[in-house]
Amino acid sequence: MNKDETMSETMKDAPADALTVEPSESAKAQSYHYHVMRRALDKIDAAGERIPxxxxxxxxxMSPAHFQRLFSAWVGVSPKRYQQYLTLEHAKALLAERHTVLETAVAAGLSGTGRLHDLFLRWDAMSPGEYARxxxxxxxxHGWFASPFGEVLAMGTDKGLCGLAFAEECGRVAAWQDMAGRWPAARFEHDPDSIAPWVEAAFEGRGEAAxxxxxxxxxxxxxEALLRVPSGHVTTYSDIAHAIGSPRAVRAVGTAVGRNPVSFLIPCHRAMRKSGGLGGYHWGLPVKRAMLAWESARAEA
Known part of the structure; x- marks a missing residue:
């Protein structure tokens, strides 16, 4: 069966509410805030300089007061300060000032319980045999939830979250096809309540996410190497390759970063090119830039 046939089969067998459930009022508000950020990002890029x-x-x-309230509610800093985090130059500054060399973290070891900003993160990896099935x-x-970066499709097993897909750039259908197509033999149930505590912990930075x-x-x-990169910092694909003991596998590392199914919690958005370029992002480059800006602003607030 080819990829298109697999995706069609996945969509045919998907629960009817996988794509049709209406987001809550909170989700709509979060999505609106993200779209404001997205439009602001485009305006700032087009201008090439800071805009009053x-x-x-x-x-x-919008009125200046309303615009400022939206920004402050979303990221916790004023629009004037926030603009510096949205520029492309900020990526290069991150690489120069907050570049995390992962070999040091690897040497220190990683326990089963990691620390991600204010969130306790517990993870469990599937065995190779389980993955092959x-x-x-x-x-x-699964269920749809609000996030600081627009609507997100969350998926989870009894052990924890196994998927986070951001739909603002690609749309709900593409997000569902992508995630469900990764595990075509699995049984999918629409049950947002069962995974809601993990999702809330992930984006509110409190409690424990599995x-x-x-x-x-x-x-x-x-x-696992990505989990060692602190919030507000970045690393490079080549650093990751060295950290996992495969220094020549930079291209394969890039592919693995792109296939990360739990975006944001496994912070693939913190991986950049050695040149300071952002590289790609599976859910859209604007989402990656918004995540880096959001984390940087909070780290310095």
Whole structure:
């Protein structure tokens, strides 16, 4: 069966509410905030320089006061300060000032319970044999949730979250196809309540979020390395390759980073090119830039 046939089969067998459930009022508000950020990002890029608050608000058809309230509610800092985190130059500054060399972290070891900003993160990796069965025997529960980066499709097993897909750039259908197509033999149930505590912990930074990392052994090694990169810092694909003991596998590392199924919690958005370029991002480059800006602003607030 080819990829298109697999995706069609996945969509045919998907619960009817996988794509049709209406987001809550909170989710709608979060999505609206993200779209404001997305439009602001485009305006700032087009200008090539910092835009005064009044001008930026006018271009977005808002009053300066309303625009400032939205930004402050979303990220915790003013639009004037936030603009510096949205520029492309900020990526290069991150690499120069907050570049984490992973070999040191690797030498220190990684326990089963990691620390990610204010969140306790517990993770459990699937065995190679389980991965080879493409999800057979697994029940994966899913639901749509609000996030600081727009609407997110969350998936989880009994052990923890196994998928987070951001739909603002690619849409719900593409997000569902991508995630469900990774484990075509699994049984999918629409049950957002069962995974809601983990999702809330992930984005509110409080409590404990559990991860069930489903991937090939090499991919899991790459994802474990990403978990060592602190919030507000970045690393490079080549650093990751060295950290996992495969210095020549930079291209394979990039592929594994791109296949990370639990975006944001496994922080693939913190991986950059050695040149300071952002590289790609599976859920859209604007989402990656927004995540880096959001984390940087909070780290310095």
């Amino acid at each position: 608050l009044e001008s930026l608000a006018t271009e977005l058809n 493409r999800g057979k025997g697994l029940t994966i529960r 991860l069930h990392m489903i991937g090939a052994p090499f991919q899991i090694k790459v994802w």
